[in-house]
Amino acid sequence: MAIQINRAHAQHHGNDNAMTQIIVHHTTSSLSLLQYRNFFRNSKRWARDGYHYLIRKNGAIYQFTDERSRSWGAGVENATAIHIALNGNFEHQRPTAKQKKALKALIRDIATRRGIPIERVRGHGHIPGQATACPGRNMPRSVWANALAVQAPTPVAGGTHTVRAGESLSVIAQRFGVTVANLQAWNNIQNANLIRVGQVLRVGNQRTHTVVSGDTLWNLSQRFGVSVNKLKAANGLTNSNINPGQMLVIPG
Numbered sequence: 001m002a003i004q005i006n007r008a009h010a011q012h013h014g015n016d017n018a019m020t021q022i023i024v025h026h027t028t029s030s031l032s033l034l035q036y037r038n039f040f041r042n043s044k045r046w047a048r049d050g051y052h053y054l055i056r057k058n059g060a061i062y063q064f065t066d067e068r069s070r071s072w073g074a075g076v077e078n079a080t081a082i083h084i085a086l087n088g089n090f091e092h093q094r095p096t097a098k099q100k101k102a103l104k105a106l107i108r109d110i111a112t113r114r115g116i117p118i119e120r121v122r123g124h125g126h127i128p129g130q131a132t133a134c135p136g137r138n139m140p141r142s143v144w145a146n147a148l149a150v151q152a153p154t155p156v157a158g159g160t161h162t163v164r165a166g167e168s169l170s171v172i173a174q175r176f177g178v179t180v181a182n183l184q185a186w187n188n189i190q191n192a193n194l195i196r197v198g199q200v201l202r203v204g205n206q207r208t209h210t211v212v213s214g215d216t217l218w219n220l221s222q223r224f225g226v227s228v229n230k231l232k233a234a235n236g237l238t239n240s241n242i243n244p245g246q247m248l249v250i251p252g
């Protein structure tokens with residue numbers, strides 16, 4: 001699911017950090033969007049806009065800082081943290097349903113792109129050494145705990161996933177809503193820690209069909225009860241040509 005992010009104010013500050021965690025905050029105040037930009041510099045006396053993302057009560061997501069740039073928010077963690085702040089004081093108020101939904105979608109988006117496991121998505125005050133009530137008692141970890149688990153499997157050609165830098169089997173399993181043991185079985189992986197970047201993993205116990213002379217996508221679509229378009233998408237086909245001996249994935 002694509003999410004909408006207003007990036008009008010996103011700034012890149014030149015550095016290029018490897019962000020490996022996400023930290024959730026509340027702002028403790030209710031300010032207009034323009035007031036926010038001044039708030040970071042004037043009220044908090046930060047050298048630049050604080051946080052990478054802000055989620056307003058209506059669920060709108062604003063990006064203030066490029067994800068590669070260090071932002072302000074949690075001391076020594078800043079070098080590796082992407083900060084998400086939600087508008088409100090959740091010691092006293094509750095986040096709106098739209099805010100919670102947007103937060104989960106944003107976490108899912110960032111964590112999936114960067115291979116950040118859900119354990120590395122924490123509230124500000126959950127980090128050892130950070131003595132703060134942020135993000136407030138009404139914004140416990142349970143709000144976003146299933147942000148990755150609820151993701152529908154990403155449609156990928158052939159039901160495969162190519163391992164990216166920073167991804168572990170558990171991260172990939174979460175993304176697709178399967179278990180690490182499933183992935184190991186489907187891919188004949190003995191040691192779950194031994195996967196490499198670029199490795200192509202099968203995701204799911206796929207039905208396959210080896211094309212024989214006389215097969216057409218239309219015939220196969222009728223036989224297997226899936227549309228021609230789904231067959232083409234599952235196999236990365238840009239036209240309807242198939243050849244004897246070709247292995248096709250039959251989507252479920």
Ligand SMILES: [Zn+2]
Binds near residue numbers: 025132135
């Ligand atoms: Zn905070």
